[in-house]
Amino acid sequence: PRWHHTTGAAAPATADEPTAATATAEGTSTAPATTSTVEGSSDRKDPIAELFAANRPQFRACFDAWVDGKGPKSEADAAVLARARAGSDAVKGSNEIRVTITIGLAETGELQNVGFKADETDVTDKTLETCVVDLTKKMKFPASPSEKLTTYNHRFRFKPKRASAK
Numbered sequence: 001p002r003w004h005h006t007t008g009a010a011a012p013a014t015a016d017e018p019t020a021a022t023a024t025a026e027g028t029s030t031a032p033a034t035t036s037t038v039e040g041s042s043d044r045k046d047p048i049a050e051l052f053a054a055n056r057p058q059f060r061a062c063f064d065a066w067v068d069g070k071g072p073k074s075e076a077d078a079a080v081l082a083r084a085r086a087g088s089d090a091v092k093g094s095n096e097i098r099v100t101i102t103i104g105l106a107e108t109g110e111l112q113n114v115g116f117k118a119d120e121t122d123v124t125d126k127t128l129e130t131c132v133v134d135l136t137k138k139m140k141f142p143a144s145p146s147e148k149l150t151t152y153n154h155r156f157r158f159k160p161k162r163a164s165a166k
Contacts, residue, residue: 042150047142048105052154055139062131063099063158066123073125080122084160096157098122101132105150109141117153 042048052059072078080097087095100120104113114136116129123129144150 042144042152043146043148044105044109044142044144044150045152048150048152049154051139051141055135058135059132059156060158062128062135063097063156064161065131066125066128067160072123073127077123077125081160084158093157095159097160099128099132099156099158100153101136101156102151102153103136103141105141105144105152107144107147107149109143111137111139111141120153120155 066072067081072081084095084097087093089095098121100117102113102115102117103111106112114133116123116132118124
């Protein structure tokens, strides 16, 4: 059978470091990535996570551009941003905005699909998503040594910059 692997990397509060991953066989639920013989593991999770880490400043620039000038456009997104700005480092997650990008890769590394994972993303505005998607489309992903399709989720936790006092 041909396995379809889902892998992911979660980023901590600063959106800078991957901290967790998942791998699943097609049609099963997400579970921690292990060497499970039933679910398998992706043979290119680490290189993909490293690729996202190398492009971290560009993803941050997308977020900052959205916050500073191009968004938020909806009341819901404005409320998410206001909550994050008012949050505290002392209350885990209160000053973060979650953004998860999901990609589908062919065995060759060709990007087949990309977009936000809605149930793990606090922002609905397409301006930010378009910037992140366009950046991801420019990335060169590794081929799968074992010739497997891969779905990869990369989780960011962005902290908006505090408004400076003037």
